[in-house]
Amino acid sequence: MLGALAAALSLENLLLALLGVIGGTIIGALPGLSATMAVAVLVPFTFTMDPSSGLIVLGAIYTGAIYGGAYSAILVNTPGTPAAIATSMDGFPMARRGDGDLAVTLSCLGSVVGGTVGALALLFLAPPLSQIALSFGPVEYFWLAIFGLSLIATLSRGATLLGLIGGAIGLILSCVGSAVVGGDVRYTFGQTSLLGGIPVIPALIGLYCVPVLIDMVIRPEAHLERRAETVRGFRFREAFGLMRRSKFNVIRSALIGTGVGIVPAAGGSVAGLVAYSEARRTARVPEAFGDGAPDGVIASEAANSATVGGGFVPTLVLGIPGTPPDAIILGALLVQGIRTGPQLFTQQADIVFTFTFGLLIATLLMLPTGLIIGRYAFRLIVSVPKTALAPAIAFLTVVGAFAIEANTFHVAIMVALGIFGWLVARIGLEPSPIVLGLILGPIAEAGFVQGWLIGGASGNRLGMFFGQPISIGIIAMTAITLASSGVFKRAVSQGNPE
Amino acid sequence: MSGLRTRWRPLVASGLAIGIGVAAILPTPQMSELGRVFPMTSGIIAVAAGAGVLLQTLLRTPPVSISDTPELWRAGLLATTLLLWALVLELFGFVVTSAVALPCIAIIARREAMSAMTIVWHAVAGVVLVGGFSVLLSEVLNVRLP
Numbered sequence: 001m002l003g004a005l006a007a008a009l010s011l012e013n014l015l016l017a018l019l020g021v022i023g024g025t026i027i028g029a030l031p032g033l034s035a036t037m038a039v040a041v042l043v044p045f046t047f048t049m050d051p052s053s054g055l056i057v058l059g060a061i062y063t064g065a066i067y068g069g070a071y072s073a074i075l076v077n078t079p080g081t082p083a084a085i086a087t088s089m090d091g092f093p094m095a096r097r098g099d100g101d102l103a104v105t106l107s108c109l110g111s112v113v114g115g116t117v118g119a120l121a122l123l124f125l126a127p128p129l130s131q132i133a134l135s136f137g138p139v140e141y142f143w144l145a146i147f148g149l150s151l152i153a154t155l156s157r158g159a160t161l162l163g164l165i166g167g168a169i170g171l172i173l174s175c176v177g178s179a180v181v182g183g184d185v186r187y188t189f190g191q192t193s194l195l196g197g198i199p200v201i202p203a204l205i206g207l208y209c210v211p212v213l214i215d216m217v218i219r220p221e222a223h224l225e226r227r228a229e230t231v232r233g234f235r236f237r238e239a240f241g242l243m244r245r246s247k248f249n250v251i252r253s254a255l256i257g258t259g260v261g262i263v264p265a266a267g268g269s270v271a272g273l274v275a276y277s278e279a280r281r282t283a284r285v286p287e288a289f290g291d292g293a294p295d296g297v298i299a300s301e302a303a304n305s306a307t308v309g310g311g312f313v314p315t316l317v318l319g320i321p322g323t324p325p326d327a328i329i330l331g332a333l334l335v336q337g338i339r340t341g342p343q344l345f346t347q348q349a350d351i352v353f354t355f356t357f358g359l360l361i362a363t364l365l366m367l368p369t370g371l372i373i374g375r376y377a378f379r380l381i382v383s384v385p386k387t388a389l390a391p392a393i394a395f396l397t398v399v400g401a402f403a404i405e406a407n408t409f410h411v412a413i414m415v416a417l418g419i420f421g422w423l424v425a426r427i428g429l430e431p432s433p434i435v436l437g438l439i440l441g442p443i444a445e446a447g448f449v450q451g452w453l454i455g456g457a458s459g460n461r462l463g464m465f466f467g468q469p470i471s472i473g474i475i476a477m478t479a480i481t482l483a484s485s486g487v488f489k490r491a492v493s494q495g496n497p498e
Numbered sequence: 499m500s501g502l503r504t505r506w507r508p509l510v511a512s513g514l515a516i517g518i519g520v521a522a523i524l525p526t527p528q529m530s531e532l533g534r535v536f537p538m539t540s541g542i543i544a545v546a547a548g549a550g551v552l553l554q555t556l557l558r559t560p561p562v563s564i565s566d567t568p569e570l571w572r573a574g575l576l577a578t579t580l581l582l583w584a585l586v587l588e589l590f591g592f593v594v595t596s597a598v599a600l601p602c603i604a605i606i607a608r609r610e611a612m613s614a615m616t617i618v619w620h621a622v623a624g625v626v627l628v629g630g631f632s633v634l635l636s637e638v639l640n641v642r643l644p
C-alpha cells in the first residue's frame with residue numbers, strides 16, 4: 001500500500017491530479033457541461049497513459065466536476081450538476097445577502113471532507129461495503145425514491161400542499177415519453193422528440209436558471225449583494241469556525257453521501273437532498289434553512305462529494321457502476337485490461353490503490369484550487385454589470401441545454417420549463433419539488449412495476465414490498481422524515497400564529 | 499375584493515394543479531394496466547393537493563411571501579427572446595443566433611446609458627464567449643453545432 005501511495009505522490013501523478021481537478025471544477029461549474037461529458041471526452045487520452053495515471057486523471061476530473069457544480073448553484077442559483085441541487089437552496093440566499101464568498105469557501109471545505117471520507121471508505125472498506133449494493137433490488141429502489149420524494153415535506157418550508165403540487169407536476173413530467181417498463185407511450189402529443197421523455201439536465205437548467213435570469217432583468221437592484229469587506233479574502237477562518245461548530249453535520253453528511261454513493265443509480269442529487277434534510281431536521285434553528293443557513297451548504301456538499309468515493313466501491317468490487325461517470329471509468333478499466341471484482345484488490349492491488357490514493361490526493365487538491373477558483377468566480381459575478389451578466393447566463397443556459405445531446409429541442413424544453421418555472425414561482429411553487437419528482441419518478445416507477453411483477457410471480461406482493469429488512473428501514477426513515485417535518489411545522493405555527 | 503386580491507395566488511395554484519392533474523388522468527384509460535399506475539397516481543396527487551390548497555384558501559388566507567414584480571414588460575421581452583432563440587437555433591445556427599440574441603438580452607437588461615467604451619468591452623466579451631464555446635464544443639467536446 002505504501003508503494004501505491006508513493007506512486008500516487010509522483011510528480012507526474014500529482015500534476016495530472018491537479019490538472020484534472022482544475023478542469024473538472026471549471027466544467028462542473030458550467031451548467032449542462034457534466035462530469036460524464038468531461039470524463040467521456042478524456043477517456044481516449046488516458047489509453048496511452050500508465051493505467052493508474054489515466055485513472056487518476058479521470059477520478060480527479062470527476063471529483064472536481066462534482067464540486068464545481070456548487071459555484072453556479074451558489075452564485076446564480078443554477079446547480080451545475082444535479083448533485084448540487086440542495087446546495088442552491090441555502091447557497092444562493094447566502095450569496096444574495098452578500099455571503100457568496102463564505103458559501104463558496106464552505107462548499108469547498110465540505111466537499112474536501114466529504115470527498116476524503118468517501119475515498120477512505122473506498123480505500124479501507126470497499127469489499128464489505130459492496131455487499132450493500134448487492135442487497136438493493138427493485139423494491140428497495142422504489143422505497144428509496146419514495147423516501148426521496150418525502151423530502152418534499154421538508155423542502156417546502158411550511159407550504160406542504162404547494163410542495164406536493166410541485167412534486168406531482170414533476171412526477172407527471174417524468175411520465176412523458178416511453179414508460180420505463182412496458183413501453184407505453186405517454187403524454188407525447190404525437191411528438192417523436194418527446195419519446196425519450198423530458199431530459200433532466202435541460203429541465204434542471206430551465207427550472208432553476210431561467211427564473212433567476214428573468215428576475216435579474218426585471219429587478220433594478222444588483223444580482224448579488226456586494227459587501228466591501230467580503231471581497232477581500234476567502235473568509236477561511238470564519239468558514240473553518242462554522243465547520244468546527246458543524247462537525248457532526250459534516251461527518252453525518254459525508255457518511256450519508258458514502259452510503260448513498262454505494263447504491264447504484266442513487267447518485268449525488270439524492271445524497272445531497274437526504275443530507276440536507278437530515279441537517280435541517282436536527283438543526284437548532286431549522287427555520288433558517290432555505291434562507292441562507294451555512295449548515296445546508298455544508299451538508300449538501302459533504303454528501304455529494306462523498307458519493308464519488310462511495311460510487312467507486314460497487315464499480316471496482318462488483319463491476320456495477322453507480323453513476324454514468326463510474327460507467328465510463330469502468331469502460332476505461334476494461335480497455336486497460338483490468339478486470340473488476342473482489343480479486344482486483346489482491347491481484348492488481350498496485351493499480352487500484354494508486355488510483356484510490358490519487359483520488360484522495362485530488363480531493364485534497366480541491367482545497368487550494370477550489371478556494372482560488374471560487375474566490376475569483378464570486379468576484380467576477382458581483383462585479384460584472386447586468387448588461388453583461390444576463391446575456392452571459394442566457395448563453396450558458398442555451399449551451400448547457402444543447403450540449404448534452406446536441407439537440408436543439410432540448411433548448412426549447414429548457415426555455416419552456418424555465419418560463420413555466422418563473423410563472424409558477426409567482427404563485428408560490430418552488431423548483432425543487434418539481435425537479436425531485438422529475439428525477440425520482442422513473443426510479444420509483446421502474447422499482448414499483450418490477451417489484452409488482454416479481455411479487456405477483458412469487459405470489460407474495462405484500463411481503464415483496466413490506467417484508468424485506470432494507471425496505472422496512474427505508475420506510476421507517478420516510479416516516480421519521482414526514483413526522484419530524486410535521487412536528488417542525490407545528491412548532492413554527494405555535495410560535496407564529498400568522 | 500381585497501380578499502380576492504390577497505388570495506389570487508393560491509387560487510391560481512389550486513386551479514393549475516387540478517387542471518394538470520385532470521389532464522394527466524384523462525388519457526390513462528388508453529394505457530396498459532401497469533403503465534397507468536404512476537400517471538394516475540401523480541394526477542390524483544395533483545388534484546388532491548390542488549383541492550387542499552383551495553379549501554385552505556377559502557377557510558383562511560395563507561401568508562404570501564412573494565412580492566409583486568416590477569417591470570414585467572422586461573420579463574415578457576426576455577421570455578420571447580429566449581423562445582425565439584430556441585426555435586430558430588437549428589435554422590440559423592449557433593453563432594448567428596447567439597450574435598443576435600446576446601445584444602438583445604443586454605438591451606433588455608439595460609437600465610443606464612452605456613459609454614461607447616463599455617459597449618465595445620461588452621462586444622469583445624460576447625465575441626470571446628461565443629467564440630470560446632464554439633471552439634470548446636465543436637473542437638474539444640466534438641459536439642455538432644447547428
